[in-house]
Amino acid sequence: MSDKKFILVVDDDPDLVESVAMKLxxxxxxxxxxxxxxxxxxxxxxxxxxxxxxxxxMPRKNGYxxxxxxxxxxxxxxxxxxxxxxxxxxVTSTSYTHMDGKTTLADDFIPKPIDLDKLLEIIKDNMEx
Amino acid sequence: xxxxxxxxxGGIKYSGGIVQxxxxxxASETDPGRLLFRLFTVQKIxxxxxxxxxxxxxxxxxxxxxxxxxxxxxYPIEGYDTxxxxxxxxxxxxxxxxxxxxxRIHVLGYTLKAFSNVEIPVYAMAxxxxxxxxxxxxxxxxxxxxxxxxxxxxxxxxTPFKPEFHVKQIQP
Numbered sequence: 001m002s003d004k005k006f007i008l009v010v011d012d013d014p015d016l017v018e019s020v021a022m023k024l025x026x027x028x029x030x031x032x033x034x035x036x037x038x039x040x041x042x043x044x045x046x047x048x049x050x051x052x053x054x055x056x057x058m059p060r061k062n063g064y065x066x067x068x069x070x071x072x073x074x075x076x077x078x079x080x081x082x083x084x085x086x087x088x089x090x091v092t093s094t095s096y097t098h099m100d101g102k103t104t105l106a107d108d109f110i111p112k113p114i115d116l117d118k119l120l121e122i123i124k125d126n127m128e129x
Numbered sequence: 130x131x132x133x134x135x136x137x138x139g140g141i142k143y144s145g146g147i148v149q150x151x152x153x154x155x156a157s158e159t160d161p162g163r164l165l166f167r168l169f170t171v172q173k174i175x176x177x178x179x180x181x182x183x184x185x186x187x188x189x190x191x192x193x194x195x196x197x198x199x200x201x202x203x204y205p206i207e208g209y210d211t212x213x214x215x216x217x218x219x220x221x222x223x224x225x226x227x228x229x230x231x232x233r234i235h236v237l238g239y240t241l242k243a244f245s246n247v248e249i250p251v252y253a254m255a256x257x258x259x260x261x262x263x264x265x266x267x268x269x270x271x272x273x274x275x276x277x278x279x280x281x282x283x284x285x286x287x288t289p290f291k292p293e294f295h296v297k298q299i300q301p
Contacts (some may be wrong), residue, residue, distance in 0.1 A: 014139065014226070014257075017229075018228075035139060039287070042286045066296075
């Protein structure tokens, strides 16, 4: 197994997953991809990542649910979780808001649209902390 | 196709029902395409896919929008001579995306073969950094997914093919 740090990128937008993965791979991280919370959990069980880049709004199991599930599990609570918060305050037609995000146990946040350099900075800060 | 020859992909997903708004014009005209996009902005219409083709002076523009947004285009264009009677709609369509394509030409070839086997029409296609997306009849979405399973291997815990929610901006 490679000694590169392993990051799981989870989002239901394949283009976002691909662009984040490409950026992280260019920085010598090892990246796996998942497209919703259920698929992510299966991949986490198969191999525990050091860090999770996790979207909030996804089918089957959303990012908040997965994050809380992981943070309450002794086996997975040390996985660093960076939440992608796509839902702006102006979107009031869903039950998801930034406020909900702030009450999760995630380690960090980045708003969408993502600044990849900023995301990388956040990842490096958390990995080295 | 034997299992070993199938391509492993990350997933397939399809959209809700869409209509394709089509507009033909010539390069010498005052750009009706720009007017259409301005209308989309004012009406807060998301275009899930846009294709733009040119042949000589002729320009062919197609925009896929949700079924629910059709009226938001139809009514206002009555007031614009440059758009009125020139937009035509192809109805009851959907977008089917396969991802990631990883620039593998086989993804395109296998998909067209799969669709051809069961006579599924393709009205437009486009690629992005990850996905290759086809516009076809919405009624054929499940049939298309089944046909694709003969050529592609999906993850064990594949995310649902059909969207479970839709986010819409309701304020600026």
